[in-house]
Amino acid sequence: MFRYRLYPDSKQISILEKNLSATCFLYNKLLEAKIKAYKNGGKSLRKFDMNNHIVKLKRKHPELKAVHSQALQNVSDRVDKAYQNFFRRVKEGKSKAGFPRFKSFRRYKSITYPQSGFEIRSNKLRLSKIGDVKIILHRPVQGKIKTLAIKRTSTGKWFASFSCGVSIKESKHRFPDNxxxxxxxxxxxxxxxxxxxxxxxxxxxxxERRLKLLQRKLSKKTKDSENRRKARLEVxxxxxxxxxxxxxxxxxxxxxxxxxxxxxxxxxxxxxxxxxxxxxxxxxxxxxxxxxxxxxxxxxxxxxxxxxxxxxxxxxxxxxxxxxxxxxxxxxxxxxxxxxxxxxxxxxxxxxxxxxxxxxxxxxxxxxxxxxxxxxxxxxxxxxxxxxxxxxx
Ligand SMILES: [Zn+2]
The missing domain is CATH 3.30.420 (Nucleotidyltransferase; domain 5)
Structure with a gap:
């Protein structure tokens, strides 16, 4: 995994935010459809079905068209994975298996480009439908890039994470007997x-200690207050x-x-x-x-x-x-x-x-x-x- 800080300009930030909110909306829509299909006779909605559903949703909700199509399809993967994890937990007999939940915009933090739609050009990351975003490549990306995730942290920083396949070398270890x-x-x-x-x-x-202290302080602040907002940002x-x-x-x-x-x-x-x-x-x-x-x-x-x-x-x-x-x-x-x-x-x-x-x-x-x-x-x-x-x- 190779992670780099991104420096989008204000216009790009607003596009990125819109992308996030559109994919978050899609996530909840797909989850809803999956739950509905499950309740109507226990049929499971596969990735293929969800991708078809996306096509329909795009007609009704044009804001989805602003997102790269593969990044939209990746949302089906996420819903699918959330379900698989849920079933795994049930199988393992965990008492609180935690049914997959709908996500709020605040908790939905990343967009994934599975294969295409991005390109690195010196100090810019070209993102389809978003533009050339400034990137600080403090070390080179190694291996074959599999996916790219664009992430927003809760303090409003942006990062690009490339997950790469390692080229397994036939190299021998220097100290195989250690x-x-x-x-x-x-x-x-x-x-x-x-x-x-x-x-x-x-x-x-x-x-860690300081974090615990701040979290305790945060829990004591009145709900929806300015102080609480500040404390949450600090945490x-x-x-x-x-x-x-x-x-x-x-x-x-x-x-x-x-x-x-x-x-x-x-x-x-x-x-x-x-x-x-x-x-x-x-x-x-x-x-x-x-x-x-x-x-x-x-x-x-x-x-x-x-x-x-x-x-x-x-x-x-x-x-x-x-x-x-x-x-x-x-x-x-x-x-x-x-x-x-x-x-x-x-x-x-x-x-x-x-x-x-x-x-x-x-x-x-x-x-x-x-x-x-x-x-x-x-x-x-x-x-x-x-x-x-x-x-x-
Ligand atoms: Zn002994």
Missing amino acids: RIGIDVGLESFATLSDGIKIDNPRYLIAS ARLHELVTSQRQDFLHKLSRFFVQKYGIIAVEDLNIKGMVRHPCLAKHINDASWGTFFRNLAYKAEEAGCEVMKVSPNKTSVTCSQCGTDVPKTLAIRWHRCPNCGLHIHRDLNSARLILSKADTAGTAGFQACGEGSSSLFESSPSAKQEAPSVRVG
Whole structure:
């Protein structure tokens, strides 16, 4: 993903805003049609049907014609995706599956050009039906461009995000034999199997704290007041800062790993019930872990190293030296093995265990590390699930 700041002039801003409001309108129309079709006999409206519907809507609502046609069709993709996510959540048995919602203009923030309708010309981005918008290309776009998203932030800045396909090189990793296990945790952002701890940077912790404070202040302001509007803008600004600081940290961190290690072992956080503890959900790291693992995965592809996901089953219990189960509550921060006498920090024990699970999986096939043992996981005294007395935030 390559992201650049855009500097549209006032005329272009007004066209962009109109584009956003037209696509937002379309999103809600398509969602409405999809819901209606579903209620009238459970038939599902496919992307193809929605695209046909767009043609009809265009006749009735000429403002849609101001938007590039592919950007309109992309809205069908979004509605479709929102539905797929909804059904996935239902299937996973999430109690609050959250039916796809209609969007307000304030919450509708981007237009996507799937294949065409844009072109980069030195310091200008040519957008079909919008014009040549000034763009700051602080680094070159690499790889084949797949899609372009034009985004408006809640503070009114504009960005262009290019998503590109990586050209997978047959390049060998410089250190194919370097292997590392990573345990993501509460005390530190991550603990490595070689004993190194990685913490959230101080500046990030500081801005997170300040954000929480401002959010609390915002909630106390009277509705629809000028003060509330100001406070909301302030929160949005800080939110943007926190997001970009966090992303910067996670990018640098994942780059460090893929350059240094040939094999990186992490826990598979997708296993049901993982981070969703009410207490942990508020934690600063909650949002970051997923992003970090995604970054690792796609950067690994480019760097020619391998990310192995192992089951989180018992990674906080089993002794990494002898394999004995040593159950402990989250309050107990040290792993003391009664069998072999190993005495190390619990996160380090987990990191070592994650690495050894990956080693076993590498030689004995992936079933060896307990793929799909989510029921086992739920009943096991895994620390990441108990979390009775953790202090967070
Ligand atoms: Zn032991």
